[in-house]
Amino acid sequence: DDAAGVSEAIATMRVRGAPAIGIAAAYGVVLSAYRHYPASPDVWRDKVAEDMAMLAKSRPTAVNLFTALATMEAALDRISEQPLVDLLACAERLHADDVAANHRMGELGADLIGQARGILTHCNTGALATGGYGTALGVIRSVTGRQAVAVYAGETRPWLQGARLTVWELAQEGIQVTLIADSAAAWLMKSGAVDWVVVGADRIAANGDTANKIGTYALAVLARQHGVKFMVVAPTTTIDWSIQSGEQIEIEQRDARELLPACYHTPESLVSAWNPVFDVTPAELITAIVTELGVVMNPTEANMGKLK
CATH class of the missing domain: 1.20.120.420 (translation initiation factor eif-2b, domain 1)
Incomplete structure (x- = not known):
């Protein structure tokens, strides 16, 4: 209040x-x-x-x-x-x-995905993370409104946003979803079950480098290895035109106790934790950035500039 x-x-x-x-x-x-x-x-x-x-x-x-x-x-x-x-x-x-932007992005993203068999998402990007409807989850909602598609959600450690929020939201919408351990993503992609990884963003640099929940970069690398397309969905308010690349994005480090078991929460403990909550995915690993103003394929600084 x-x-x-x-x-x-x-x-x-x-x-x-x-x-x-x-x-x-x-x-x-x-x-x-x-x-x-x-x-x-x-x-x-x-x-x-x-x-x-x-x-x-x-x-x-x-x-x-x-x-x-x-x-x-x-x-x-x-x-x-x-x-x-x-x-x-x-x-x-x-x-x-x-x-309004979320609904527009949902339709644009669904158009781009087309007849996908499977979509993997990371973290939580639905109505709980936005003004309503969702960014990446908004795309998934729009896709499932058009066709049957298998939806997978990573658990998203250490806060488990995928396990606690994303699958709950999808279930509320009547959308079937399969939860996976974050470490199972590579094997899932190798199986051929996933055509697209669809994620949100917390900050996008002028060249298309994207900061998102920790683990996103790993998924982008895995997607490239396995021939899976990678989509970032975010409104233009998430683009920071003042920075040229992801090198300039400040990455939040949170308290080690959020990651460590309680038995290590003591001054004399020899066990510490490194707990960045975001990472940066280079633009060259991104197939498309979907915004309410349009889709940027294979983002570069020149392509991103068309959104200004």
């Missing part, structure tokens, strides 16, 4: 998924204004700016967070005599635009 609560929810991954993070942050700005405008009419903008800075620090990798905050900051600069109404309307537009 306030910006601090939203920031904490994002930082602890109770709100996760790049589009959902951005939308939540936008509503966090609205909550800040609702709190500070009546109480401090002379300095409320300064207090909202402080809350926005706090929200910006909640997680570093997903660019949608910063895009949404920039949009809200611009709205703050041009508000009328009804600031609360204006800011809420701006956040609601961001939310509605994301849902």
